Structures are given as structure tokens and as C-alpha cells.
Amino acid sequence: MWLHGVSVGEVVSAVPILEELRRLWPGMRVHLTSTIEDALVVAGRTGFAFESMRFLPLDLPWTMDRVVDRIGPDVVLISETDFWPNMLHVLARRRVPTVLVNGRISYKIAGLYRSVxxxxxRMFGALARAFVQTGLDASRLASLGYPGDRAVVMGNTKYEAALRPLAQAPCDRLVERLAASPLSKVVGGSTHPGEEELLLDGLQGRSLLLVLAPxxxxxxxxxVKLAGERRWPATTFSRLEQGLPEPGVVVVDELGVLPRLYGAATAAFVWGTFDGSGGHNFLEAARFGVPVVVGPATRNFHGDVAAFLSERAIVQVxxxxxxxxxxxxxxxDPADARAVGERGRTILTRNQGAARRTAQEIATLVGASR
Incomplete structure (x- = not known):
């Protein structure tokens, strides 16, 4: 099996599907490709055993032929949203079933492909099935000419990914040290340039730990320099054994740590929701019953944010x-904060099952193609 995920979130959201498939096929070998080095690093820390992990080569017919020859997949999974025409054409020509899993078709992608x-x-027609998150994703695929009977709404596997047990890691000891502090802890998750100043300035004078995860x-x-210029004592996560600034700033300098740090948080802000990036995964914080604040630009999680807002399980500014x-x-108001966070965790636990349903459909499809 070949899984392709463009970045960290896409790879992580596919792991629950792979785990369900491995229960069905215990000997299944999975080869992973991505276009981002961070995704390959984080994939190695998920606890799922990949047969190989490599960068996706340039989307040329002969390079894709070589990848297919090397991997020899019986099925290819594309996670969420990353479509390469030559890759899809080669797989269709060689009759390898290709499936979109946890599919997400953004307004931007739909507009781009609608213009051509x-x-x-032809390109989307190469997908044997499209298992998408919402009805809106299915309708956008249909507007691009994809057959409606091959698109199935499954829900979002990020809900399951958020509740996966975290494999033990060397960083756990440092997370526990931070969590043991009696001070309130605010985590700024997946921050972008220019966003950290909002927290450093806005929380100035409060006796707390501010954790910045760029x-x-x-x-x-x-x-670290920016925090010092604003008179915040600061250190990096990897140096916590040398001392914890209380109060002060901790800057995360390791990949894969953020989901664990949410477990120590009093409150969190998930960034990328003021610019064009569309927002990052707030469900990782909801797992721990942590109240989350987001901005208005949440197109990557629009349906999820709407569901949380409808139950006062998230704060949007x-x-x-x-x-x-x-x-x-x-x-x-700690009582209200806890209530917001617990409502979020309830929604998270209520929306399980997409990975299992997707895996069962893939098993049926692959069985029929053999």
C-alpha cells in the first residue's frame, strides 16, 4: 500500500485508517510519501510502522512510473488534498486503485480546478473512490465532474487521530516538568511570524507560562530573542532541564511535541486563523478538555469550528x-474555561468511527479489484 500525504496534518489524519486496515490485513506494508520533511519526521513518531518513508518525486510520467515499480502498491491512498495529474494518470493506466481518504476540497481548490x-x-476521474469529510466536499467534487456515486461522506478522521494514544517519547519528561508548574499555562499552537507578538504583548504582566510552538x-x-526584548524571561523546550522561567516563555524547538503540551495547558490559541493559511488542528487541544481560542479564518476546519461554536465548545474572535x-x-474564570473545554472533548468523543468506515470500504474495493 502507498499513502501520500502532503504535510504533517494529512499524514497524521490517515494513521487511524491505516491502523484499521492493519487489523484487517495484519501483514500489510505501507509506504509513505510526502512533500514536507516535517511530515516524514512526525510520521516516524506516530507509533505506526511504515515500510518506507520518502519524498514524493517531481510529478513526471517516468518518475511516477519508477515509484510505482519500486513500491508495487495494490492500492494508493491520497490523504485529504494533494492531487498530482501525472501520478494519477500513471496509476490509472496501470490499473492501481487510487482512493481519496479524509478528503477535503477547499473553496480555493474547487475554484482553481473548475476553471480548467x-x-x-480526467484527473479526478482517476480516483476509484473519494471518501470525504462533509457533504460540501462531495458537492465540490461533483462540480469538478467527479461521479456522484463514487464520492462517500465519511466524517473527519482527525477526530480519531486526536484521541490516539500518544506513544512514549523522550520529550515526555520535559512535558511533565512543565505541567508540574503551579502557574497557568497558555499554549500558542502553530504560530506564524507576527502572531507571537500578540500573545507576548497582550499577556504582559500576568503571572503565567506562555508556551509558543512555532x-x-x-x-x-x-x-527567544523577541520574548527577551519584551522583558519576558525565555528558554527553549529542550533546555527545560536547566530551569523553567516562572513566569516566562517557553519556545518549542522540537517537532511532534505540541500535542503533548496541550495536555498541560490551561488555555490555548491555535494560530493560522488570521491569514490565508486556513487554520491548524485545534482538535489536538480539545482532546484534553482544554478551552481553545481561534480567529475567523478557519476554512480548513470550517465545519468542525461551526459544530464546536454551536455548542459553545470553542471561542472564536x-x-x-x-x-x-x-x-x-x-x-x-476557570469554571467557565473548564466547561468550554469539556464540551469540546464531548464533541470529539462523539465523532468517532470515520476511520473504521473508510477502512471497511477500502477493503471491499481492493477485494473486488483482485
Whole structure:
């Protein structure tokens, strides 16, 4: 089997499906490709045993032929959203069933491919099945010429990924050290340049631990310096054994640590929700019953945010200037903060099963193609 996931989130969301498939086929070997190094690093820490992990080569007919020859897949899974025309064409020509899993068709992608519809009809038509998150994803696929009887709404496997047991890791000891502090802890998850200042300035003067987990860990030194310029004592996560600034800032400088740090949080803000990135995965924080604040730009999780908002299980702010006040309200009212977080965890546990349903459909499809 060959799984392709463009980045970290897409790879992680596919793991529950792979685990269900391995229960059905204990000897199943899975080869992973991605376009992002971080995704391969995090994949190695999920606890799922991949046969191989490599970068996806350039999307050329002969390079894709070589990948298929090397892997020899009986089925190919594309996680969420990353479509390469030559890859899909080669797989269709060689009659390898290709399946979209946990499919997400954004407004941007739909608009792009709608403008070249004859091309998109052929490309998406190479998918034997499309197991998508929502009815909106299915309707957008249909608008691109994909046959409606081959698109199935399954739900979002990120709900299951968020509840997977975390494999033991060397960083656990440092997470426990941070969690043991009696101070409140605010986690800024997947921060982008320019966003950290909002927390550093907005929470200035509060006696707490501010944990900044940049989307790009190469920005660590820059953020430690930034915190110091704003008179916050600061250190990096990997140096916590040398001392914890209380109060102060901890900058995360290791991949795969953020989901564990949410477990120590009093409140969290998940970034990427003010710019064009569409937001990052807030479900990892909801797992621990942590109240989450997000901005308005949540297209990657629009349906999920709407569901959480309908049950007051998340806090959404209109603009960057509202972040610190929203977090302050949660910090100043622990009972309400706990209630928000627990409602979020309830929604998370209620929305399980997409991975199992998807795996069963894949097993049926592969069995029929043999």
C-alpha cells in the first residue's frame, strides 16, 4: 500500500485508517510519501510502522512510473488534498486503485480546478473512490465532474487521530516538568511570524507560562530573542532541564511535541486563523478538555469550528486585537474555561468511527479489484 500525504496534518489524519486496515490485513506494508520533511519526521513518531518513508518525486510520467515499480502498491491512498495529474494518470493506466481518504476540497481548490474543468474531469476521474469529510466536499467534487456515486461522506478522521494514544517519547519528561508548574499555562499552537507578538504583548504582566510552538521550529532563536526584548524571561523546550522561567516563555524547538503540551495547558490559541493559511488542528487541544481560542479564518476546519461554536465548545474572535482579552476571560474564570473545554472533548468523543468506515470500504474495493 502507498499513502501520500502532503504535510504533517494529512499524514497524521490517515494513521487511524491505516491502523484499521492493519487489523484487517495484519501483514500489510505501507509506504509513505510526502512533500514536507516535517511530515516524514512526525510520521516516524506516530507509533505506526511504515515500510518506507520518502519524498514524493517531481510529478513526471517516468518518475511516477519508477515509484510505482519500486513500491508495487495494490492500492494508493491520497490523504485529504494533494492531487498530482501525472501520478494519477500513471496509476490509472496501470490499473492501481487510487482512493481519496479524509478528503477535503477547499473553496480555493474547487475554484482553481473548475476553471480548467475538462482537465479536472480526467484527473479526478482517476480516483476509484473519494471518501470525504462533509457533504460540501462531495458537492465540490461533483462540480469538478467527479461521479456522484463514487464520492462517500465519511466524517473527519482527525477526530480519531486526536484521541490516539500518544506513544512514549523522550520529550515526555520535559512535558511533565512543565505541567508540574503551579502557574497557568497558555499554549500558542502553530504560530506564524507576527502572531507571537500578540500573545507576548497582550499577556504582559500576568503571572503565567506562555508556551509558543512555532509552525517553523527554525524560528526558535528568533522567538527567544523577541520574548527577551519584551522583558519576558525565555528558554527553549529542550533546555527545560536547566530551569523553567516562572513566569516566562517557553519556545518549542522540537517537532511532534505540541500535542503533548496541550495536555498541560490551561488555555490555548491555535494560530493560522488570521491569514490565508486556513487554520491548524485545534482538535489536538480539545482532546484534553482544554478551552481553545481561534480567529475567523478557519476554512480548513470550517465545519468542525461551526459544530464546536454551536455548542459553545470553542471561542472564536473577530480579530488579532481580541486574542489576549479572550484568553484573559478564560484564565480569570476557570469554571467557565473548564466547561468550554469539556464540551469540546464531548464533541470529539462523539465523532468517532470515520476511520473504521473508510477502512471497511477500502477493503471491499481492493477485494473486488483482485
Amino acid at each position: 474543468r475538462p482537465f479536472s474531469v 509552525r517553523d521550529v527554525r524560528r526558535t532563536d528568533q522567538l 473577530a480579530g488579532p486585537g481580541d486574542v489576549s482579552s479572550a484568553l484573559a476571560r478564560l484564565l480569570d
